[in-house]
Structure formats: structure tokens, C-alpha cells
Amino acid sequence: QEQLVESGGGLVQAGGSLRLSCAASGSSFSINAMGWYRQAPGKQRELVALITSGGSPNYADSVKDRFTISRDNAKNTVYLQMNSLKPEDTAVYYCVVNRYGINYWGKGTLVTVSS
Secondary structure, X not given: OOOEXXXXXXXXXXXXXXXXXXXXXXXXXXEEEEEEEEEOOOOOOEEEXXXXXXXXXXXXXXXXXXXXXXXXXXXXXXXXXXXXXXXXXXEEEEEEEEEOOEEEEOOOEEEEEEO
């Protein structure tokens, strides 16, 4: 059973920064892409950023140039550095890890950006 432990959410003022972390259990051998989605109240879950096993990132247009995704394969951990946060970034952020073609999801961490 895959276990994902997320951390780093919280309350921040607009223009501030937060760093999310997500650690996956087990071996790193079979992990493919890792990434983050988010779901704001009353909205569908949407992609924020993904990073391949080779380290190539992909971002939603709404977060380009503000967010940076990275991963540490030795620690099975993916990070999301979020800068210049806006109130519209307020959401529950979910970590996702693809292992053997199956997506595993974290429980989510709340990010609240006040104006």
C-alpha cells in the first residue's frame, strides 16, 4: 500500500511563499512521474505541476514563473516551491505519485492565501 506524507501547507499573505513536500514510501525504483494537483472550493481538481523521473517539469499556465517543482529520488520526495502566492492559489493541494502506471494520491494539505 503506497503511503504519501504531505507537509508544508498553511496560511500566508498574498505575495508570500510556501514550500510543500511529499514523501512516498517504498523503493524509488518503480516511481515514474510525481506531482501536485489542487482543488479549490466548488471547483474541480486541476493539475499544478508534474515532474518526470528524469527531472523534466510541466506546469499549469496559472503557476508558471511562480512555482517550482523538484524531486529527490534518493528520498522519494517531491517538492513544490510556491512564490508570489495569490488568493486564487487557495486550495487543497494533493500530491500524486505514479508507480507501475498507477496513480497514488496523498490526503491533501490546505494552502490559504489571504489578500
